[in-house]
Each structure stands twice: as structure tokens, then as C-alpha cells.
Amino acid sequence: xxxxxxxxxxxxxxxxxxxxxxxxxxxxxxxxxxxxxxxxxxxxxxxxxxxxxxxxxxxxxxxxxxxxxxxxxxxxxxxxxxxxxxxxxxxxxxxxxxxxxxxxxxxxx
Amino acid sequence: xxxxxxxxxxxxxxxxxxxxxxxxxxxxxxxxxxxxxxxxxxxxxxxxxxxxxxxxxxxxxxxxxxxxxxxxxxxxxxxxxxxxxxxxxxxxxxxxxxxxxxxxxxxxx
DNA sequence: TGAACATATGAACAATAGTTCATATAAGTA
DNA sequence: TACTTATATGAACTATTGTTCATATGTTCA
Numbered sequence: 131x132x133x134x135x136x137x138x139x140x141x142x143x144x145x146x147x148x149x150x151x152x153x154x155x156x157x158x159x160x161x162x163x164x165x166x167x168x169x170x171x172x173x174x175x176x177x178x179x180x181x182x183x184x185x186x187x188x189x190x191x192x193x194x195x196x197x198x199x200x201x202x203x204x205x206x207x208x209x210x211x212x213x214x215x216x217x218x219x220x221x222x223x224x225x226x227x228x229x230x231x232x233x234x235x236x237x238x239x
Numbered sequence: 240x241x242x243x244x245x246x247x248x249x250x251x252x253x254x255x256x257x258x259x260x261x262x263x264x265x266x267x268x269x270x271x272x273x274x275x276x277x278x279x280x281x282x283x284x285x286x287x288x289x290x291x292x293x294x295x296x297x298x299x300x301x302x303x304x305x306x307x308x309x310x311x312x313x314x315x316x317x318x319x320x321x322x323x324x325x326x327x328x329x330x331x332x333x334x335x336x337x338x339x340x341x342x343x344x345x346x347x348x
Numbered sequence: 349t350g351a352a353c354a355t356a357t358g359a360a361c362a363a364t365a366g367t368t369c370a371t372a373t374a375a376g377t378a
Numbered sequence: 379t380a381c382t383t384a385t386a387t388g389a390a391c392t393a394t395t396g397t398t399c400a401t402a403t404g405t406t407c408a
Contacts, residue, residue: 286354286355287354287355287356288353288354288355298354298355298356299355299356299357301355302355302356302357303356303357305355305356306356306357321353321354321355322354322355323354323355323356
């Protein structure tokens with residue numbers, strides 16, 4: 131492969147910015163807790179305490195996980211009285227999570 | 240949400256085994272080098288030296304990245320003379336990478 | 349066989365990410 | 379207003395991951 135071909139390949143790759151953003155998103159899904167949270171939220175919105183109870187993890191651990199997801203705009207919140215209800219951020223996220231869901235189901239058998 | 244509802248939710252989640260496998264895969268994509276490698280290989284098979292040149296990274300770094308991808312069976316190899324040619328492992332991987340590609344393109348604008 | 353090229357690997361170190369503990373904030377309720 | 383419940387956050391610690399350096403392995407070619 132000559133130098134011209136190499137340069138051509140470089141230009142076919144996404145910009146650093148876009149690359150980082152995508153990798154950060156994957157990074158968030160690399161942790162089972164966070165992936166589970168997204169899978170749960172795909173079934174419907176949940177408040178923090180529910181997530182804690184379902185996943186059997188400490189308040190702090192869940193809250194930190196949620197923060198990570200929030201900061202990446204994978205989930206969003208809505209105050210409802212004294213509860214903070216979490217939901218998936220948008221269709222893009224929903225599609226991604228659904229893909230995981232399907233893949234998981236396939237692997238399960 | 241009562242205890243029964245919580246138990247019901249737990250059962251809708253994938254098994255730990257499947258969960259781990261999926262998260263490991265995402266973990267591999269969390270690193271820009273490895274994501275770039277997959278994006279490159281989606282365009283066609285490449286030998287290690289080409290990947291090094293395109294990404295401008297050290298032999299060792301690329302080789303370690305490739306090992307990670309290989310161990311997760313995201314890429315496979317084929318010896319061709321003194322070169323080791325890498326390619327995406329299967330259709331599943333290809334679909335996933337293509338999704339990234341499309342998403343990247345969308346974000347680029 | 350020896351030299352050059354292509355690739356892999358282990359170990360050490362550096363950087364990142366996850367977890368826990370203590371504490372803070374905020375809303376509802378008595 | 380004080381108390382309880384719900385959630386968030388910072389700091390310290392631990393674990394995981396990535397990178398580099400040195401070296402090993404395997405292939406071709408003279």
C-alpha cells in the first residue's frame with residue numbers, strides 16, 4: 131500500500147471529535163450496570179430507587195452510573211414530586227438499546 | 240413499585256453471561272484506536288503494517304489493539320506470506336461497524 | 349544460514365474508570 | 379420547623395485499561 135493509498139484511507143475515517151463522541155458512548159455501555167440501566171429504561175421510565183432495587187446496588191453506585199449516562203445525554207430526567215424519573219434520551223439511544231436487547235436474546239439461546 | 244414488579248423486571252434482563260459478553264464488546268469499541276481499526280477493516284482486509292501507517296501508531300500499540308479485538312472474536316486473521324491480514328470476523332460485526340459508520344457520517348454534518 | 353522484514357507478547361508504568369463512604373441538597377410530611 | 383425520604387456529589391481508594399519498551403517468533407530472500 132503506497133503513501134497515496136494510505137492518505138486516502140485516513141480521509142475515510144471520521145473526525146477526531148466524532149470518533150471521541152462515539153467511543154465515549156460505547157464506553158458507557160462497557161459497564162454492565164449502565165447497560166442494564168439502559169435496558170430497563172427501554173421498558174419504560176423508572177425512578178432511581180426502583181433501579182436500585184431491581185439491580186440490587188447501592189444508592190451511590192446507581193446515582194454515579196446515572197450521572198455518567200446523563201452527561202453523555204443517553205438518559206434524561208423529569209422531576210415528579212420527590213422522585214427523579216429517568217428515561218432514554220431519544221430515538222437514537224432507543225434503537226441502540228433495542229439492538230442490544232435483540233442481540234442478547236439471540237445469544238441467550 | 241412493589242416486590243413482585245421488581246422481580247418481574249429482574250427477569251426481563253439478560254443473563255450475567257450474555258451481559259458480560261456484550262459489555263466486553265462495547266469495551267473494545269470504547270477506544271478510538273480499536274474503533275478506527277474496525278472502521279478500516281470494514282472497507283476491506285488490511286495487514287498490520289498498513290494499519291500502523293494509516294493510524295500513525297506504533298507497531299506495539301496496534302498489535303495489542305488487534306489482540307484485544309481478536310480475543311473478542313471481532314476480527315480474524317489470515318496469513319499471506321509474511322503478512323498477517325486482518326478482517327472483520329462476521330456479519331454481526333460488520334453490521335455493528337456499519338451502524339457506527341452511518342452514525343458518524345450523520346454527526347459529521 | 350544469516351539478514352531483514354512482519355508481527356506478537358510480557359512486563360512495567362501511566363492513565364482511566366468504578367466503588368465506597370461521608371455528606372449535601374431538595375421535596376414532601378407530620 | 380423538624381423529620382423522613384429521594385437523590386446527587388466529592389474525595390479517597392481500588393481495579394481496570396492503555397501505552398511503551400524490550401524482546402521473541404516466524405517468514406522471506408540473498
